[in-house]
Amino acid sequence: MSQQNEIGLELKGLSKVLGGRVIIDNLDLQVKKGEMVSLLGPSGCGKTTTLRMIAGFLIPDNGTVTLAGKDVTTIGPEKRPSAMVFQNYALWPHMTVFKNVAYPLKVRKVNKAEIEKRVHDVLGVVNLMHHKDSRPAQISGGEQQRVALARALVQEPDILLLDEPLSNLDAKLRVKVREDIRDLQRRLGITTVIVTHDQDEALSISDRIAVMKEGKIEQFSTPEDIYNKPATEYVANFIGSLNRYEGSYSNGQISTGSDVVGVRPEDVTFDSKNSAGAVEATVSLVVPRGHFHEVYLKAQ
Amino acid sequence: MANEVQPLNLHTKSWSVKIILAIFSILMLILVVGPLVWLAVHAFATEWKFPSYKPTGLTLEWFRKVFEVQALKEAMKSSFIISPIVVLVSAVICLPAAYASARYNYWGRRTFLIMMFSANAFPKIGLFATIATLYYFLNLMGTIVGVIIVQVLGTIIYMTWIPAAAFASVPKNLEEAARDAGASKFRVFRTITLRMAMPGILVAMVMSFIYAFDEAQGTFLVGAPNIYTMPTAMYAIVETYPIQVTAVFSILLTIPSVLLIGLARKHIIGGQLAEGFQIK
Amino acid sequence: MSTATTNQVAKESFGSKDSKLSVLGFFMALPPILVLGTFIGLPIGLAFFLSLGYTGGLNEVISIIGQDVRARDGKLFTLQAYQDVIKDPRFLGDLRTTLLVSLFATILVLFFSIGIGLIQRLRGGKLSSLLTALSLTPLFIPVVISAWALYTFYGGAGLYQTLLKSFGFDVPQITSTVVAIVIGSVWTSLPFAILMITSGFQSIPNALIEAAQDAGAGIVTIIRTVMLPLAFIPIVIVATFTSIGVMGSFTIPFFLGPNQPTMFGVEITNFFTAYNRPQQSIVMAFIVFLAASGIAVMYIWANFRSAKESGRV
Ligand SMILES: Nc1ncnc2c1ncn2[C@@H]1O[C@H](COP(=O)(O)OP(=O)(O)OP(=O)(O)O)[C@@H](O)[C@H]1O
Ligand SMILES: [Mg+2]
Numbered sequence: 001m002s003q004q005n006e007i008g009l010e011l012k013g014l015s016k017v018l019g020g021r022v023i024i025d026n027l028d029l030q031v032k033k034g035e036m037v038s039l040l041g042p043s044g045c046g047k048t049t050t051l052r053m054i055a056g057f058l059i060p061d062n063g064t065v066t067l068a069g070k071d072v073t074t075i076g077p078e079k080r081p082s083a084m085v086f087q088n089y090a091l092w093p094h095m096t097v098f099k100n101v102a103y104p105l106k107v108r109k110v111n112k113a114e115i116e117k118r119v120h121d122v123l124g125v126v127n128l129m130h131h132k133d134s135r136p137a138q139i140s141g142g143e144q145q146r147v148a149l150a151r152a153l154v155q156e157p158d159i160l161l162l163d164e165p166l167s168n169l170d171a172k173l174r175v176k177v178r179e180d181i182r183d184l185q186r187r188l189g190i191t192t193v194i195v196t197h198d199q200d201e202a203l204s205i206s207d208r209i210a211v212m213k214e215g216k217i218e219q220f221s222t223p224e225d226i227y228n229k230p231a232t233e234y235v236a237n238f239i240g241s242l243n244r245y246e247g248s249y250s251n252g253q254i255s256t257g258s259d260v261v262g263v264r265p266e267d268v269t270f271d272s273k274n275s276a277g278a279v280e281a282t283v284s285l286v287v288p289r290g291h292f293h294e295v296y297l298k299a300q
Numbered sequence: 301m302a303n304e305v306q307p308l309n310l311h312t313k314s315w316s317v318k319i320i321l322a323i324f325s326i327l328m329l330i331l332v333v334g335p336l337v338w339l340a341v342h343a344f345a346t347e348w349k350f351p352s353y354k355p356t357g358l359t360l361e362w363f364r365k366v367f368e369v370q371a372l373k374e375a376m377k378s379s380f381i382i383s384p385i386v387v388l389v390s391a392v393i394c395l396p397a398a399y400a401s402a403r404y405n406y407w408g409r410r411t412f413l414i415m416m417f418s419a420n421a422f423p424k425i426g427l428f429a430t431i432a433t434l435y436y437f438l439n440l441m442g443t444i445v446g447v448i449i450v451q452v453l454g455t456i457i458y459m460t461w462i463p464a465a466a467f468a469s470v471p472k473n474l475e476e477a478a479r480d481a482g483a484s485k486f487r488v489f490r491t492i493t494l495r496m497a498m499p500g501i502l503v504a505m506v507m508s509f510i511y512a513f514d515e516a517q518g519t520f521l522v523g524a525p526n527i528y529t530m531p532t533a534m535y536a537i538v539e540t541y542p543i544q545v546t547a548v549f550s551i552l553l554t555i556p557s558v559l560l561i562g563l564a565r566k567h568i569i570g571g572q573l574a575e576g577f578q579i580k
Numbered sequence: 581m582s583t584a585t586t587n588q589v590a591k592e593s594f595g596s597k598d599s600k601l602s603v604l605g606f607f608m609a610l611p612p613i614l615v616l617g618t619f620i621g622l623p624i625g626l627a628f629f630l631s632l633g634y635t636g637g638l639n640e641v642i643s644i645i646g647q648d649v650r651a652r653d654g655k656l657f658t659l660q661a662y663q664d665v666i667k668d669p670r671f672l673g674d675l676r677t678t679l680l681v682s683l684f685a686t687i688l689v690l691f692f693s694i695g696i697g698l699i700q701r702l703r704g705g706k707l708s709s710l711l712t713a714l715s716l717t718p719l720f721i722p723v724v725i726s727a728w729a730l731y732t733f734y735g736g737a738g739l740y741q742t743l744l745k746s747f748g749f750d751v752p753q754i755t756s757t758v759v760a761i762v763i764g765s766v767w768t769s770l771p772f773a774i775l776m777i778t779s780g781f782q783s784i785p786n787a788l789i790e791a792a793q794d795a796g797a798g799i800v801t802i803i804r805t806v807m808l809p810l811a812f813i814p815i816v817i818v819a820t821f822t823s824i825g826v827m828g829s830f831t832i833p834f835f836l837g838p839n840q841p842t843m844f845g846v847e848i849t850n851f852f853t854a855y856n857r858p859q860q861s862i863v864m865a866f867i868v869f870l871a872a873s874g875i876a877v878m879y880i881w882a883n884f885r886s887a888k889e890s891g892r893v
Contacts, residue, residue, distance in 0.1 A: 393615055
């Protein structure tokens with residue numbers, strides 16, 4: 001990829017106080033062009049707030065927002081090269097699917113024939129041509145979600161912003177739509193920031209993940225790194241499950257010490273109690289999980 | 301619903317916009333409050349000569365004077381007797397209907413709603429003129445019952461539509477949950493449905509009271525010269541008494557509305573009234 | 581609240597009614613209809629026949645008391661009373677006054693209520709609360725008092741004249757003109773309009789406005805393409821209720837308007853009481869009703885259209 005090192009989005013020293021509380025605290029983030037980045041964190045950690053500052057709905061108290069090389073910190077959302085997919089889709093109920101998607105082009109005074117063509121193209125991409133004359137209230141949640149996506153894509157934005165776009169879908173649809181989104185994003189090469197509090201989602205579709213905690217980014221790295229080399233205990237705990245030991249680690253051995261050692265469940269192996277570094281344990285609970293079982297052990 | 305709304309970042313915080321808004325507000329202030337204050341101040345004026353900005357002197361004499369006039373005292377009394385009766389009668393007639401149109405599907409439902417609206421579209425004053433025919437026949441001209449009926453007619457639209465919307469907005473699953481918990485049908489109605497619809501019913505009652513208390517045209521045509529309420533007395537006194545007396549009377553006539561609306565302000569502004577005016 | 585949930589609520593509240601027809605519901609809904617039928621429907625029916633010259637039956641008393649009552653004299657009906665009214669030299673003036681006052685008052689009320697509603701929705705803040713509170717004030721004031729207060733304010737010895745005089749202007753007074761009727765009508769209609777329209781704008785979720793902003797729309801475009809269409813129903817309700825209300829109003833034109841030509845509300849009363857010509861006054865009422873019905877049809881159409889749109893029907 002040639003665009004590998006171009007910067008698509010940069011946040012520098014971003015801060016925001018809302019309702020007298022510091023919500024975002026000196027946050028930095030650099031997203032490469034064409035990259036898909038997840039903002040992952042617990043409820044209330046400031047994901048939406050960050051996204052809204054990128055989109056322009058909120059003006060940061062401090063810091064700058066740079067989109068595609070242009071400082072847009074104080075520019076209104078209508079003039080930013082970004083497009084957002086809202087948490088509840090925010091489709092206009094008085095317009096048909098076609099009109100919803102055509103709206104951004106109409107506002108930009110694109111000529112009729114081109115609007116027609118581009119809207120048809122994008123509706124084809126999200127597989128909704130058959131619903132183009134329906135109203136939002138007449139289609140399903142998953143379809144509404146795709147309309148919202150189409151409305152963002154039709155603008156051919158430099159940056160695509162998605163705020164928990166899948167949270168209203170059922171588990172199965174969720175997996176399908178997130179793959180669709182990832183596929184599209186790859187094909188079109190759009191720089192994308194997606195907000196989620198679902199770790200599976202973040203791990204499976206992002207190039208990099210920014211794990212947030214109380215208005216700060218705790219770690220920003222590839223899914224593999226986040227999972228295998230968490231920078232802090234918070235990150236390690238937030239992603240996947242963890243066996244926590246107090247002690248220190250060397251050569252595959254945990255010995256007494258003042259550090260904290262985390263071991264992923266899948267890295268635990270069963271062996272005889274005489275082997276080196278073994279911990280004796282009894283099974284306390286077995287939870288069937290479909291194609292695998294979760295086994296809880298109690299150390300003796 | 302209205303409480304969650306956050307201000308938007310529309311980038312319009314410029315000075316010119318602010319100044320235009322400020323001028324607009326001051327203009328509104330003068331146009332709305334001006335006439336009221338101007339009239340109210342007269343209640344305390346000994347005399348007022350044009351073109352002076354202030355009265356010659358101040359006095360409370362006019363308040364005493366109002367309570368000395370027998371006709372005005374009578375009018376106040378009948379107002380305070382008739383209006384509450386109107387609200388009660390209207391509630392008894394309309395609340396079951398409001399519940400029915402929110403919860404049941406019955407034959408002619410749409411037609412009923414539209415008929416109710418059409419009744420409101422006929423010019424009130426024309427209606428009061430036509431009602432005379434029937435009133436002569438039923439011997440209701442100049443009677444209290446006649447006045448009460450005329451006032452009830454105008455309250456029906458409030459008493460049906462606003463509570464209907466309020467009943468409709470009580471989620472059915474809340475009722476079902478209470479039924480599930482073992483409450484009887486009536487108990488569910490009393491403790492859940494009625495409780496939750498109460499703000500809407502309250503707004504309807506307040507609006508009805510104010511309507512009845514303020515109603516002048518019908519009351520005048522049907523009640524005069526036997527029965528005068530405060531507003532119909534007002535027609536007469538503006539022609540016979542000095543402006544100061546009318547000012548005092550105006551203040552007295554305004555107090556109940558102010559108190560009642562103050563009481564239900566939150567719900568009226570909160571959209572209960574607006575909800576009621578959409579056909580569903 | 582999100583669109584998804586509002587739509588859902590709308591759907592549920594409609595769907596929550598049992599689909600089978602309820603006998604109990606019918607009887608519960610009956611009393612107000614009976615009252616309206618007896619005391620509005622019946623008199624209007626009688627009046628309609630009286631206007632066509634049916635002077636017998638229940639109409640007998642009024643036909644004897646009233647003057648210039650035109651009887652059908654054995655014919656199926658007579659339009660003489662209508663001709664009397666329409667040929668009366670006052671009629672055209674009254675009609676024009678009534679329609680123009682209703683039109684201008686409605687336009688002004690829509691302008692103020694939509695303006696204030698938009699300021700409140702899009703800007704918020706103390707100023708907009710003040711504006712809203714001010715425009716709701718007339719709700720507290722009985723119409724008779726409002727009319728009288730406006731009369732004393734704009735009248736010969738009122739503050740309006742006092743102010744202008746002290747600045748050296750000698751303008752004709754506006755009481756006893758149609759201008760004063762329009763001012764008074766706007767005054768009395770504004771609170772209801774503000775309540776309807778602000779609540780209409782408030783129930784538009786932020787996200788719907790922001791989505792338009794994100795799509796590149798400026799404030800004017802957002803208002804035109806998103807906010808006004810989404811508040812369409814409240815706006816139609818305000819337009820219909822204001823124009824119908826003003827058209828049939830009596831107190832405001834009675835206190836503030838000119839003697840001739842005046843609005844039908846005043847003329848109907850004059851013909852009924854002062855001139856003792858009930859049949860002609862009823863004919864006028866039907867003319868106003870005709871105009872009001874036209875407007876009412878618009879309201880009903882708008883309501884059903886929106887029900888369809890949001891998937892409720
Ligand atoms: N306008 C506001 N005024 C005051 N506080 C606010 C405002 N907007 C957000 N907050 C607070 O800021 C914090 C972060 O909010 P934000 O919406 O960014 O969280 P989030 O990470 O998106 O959470 P979720 O996963 O629940 O959507 C929350 O505690 C919220 O209460
Ligand atoms: Mg959020």
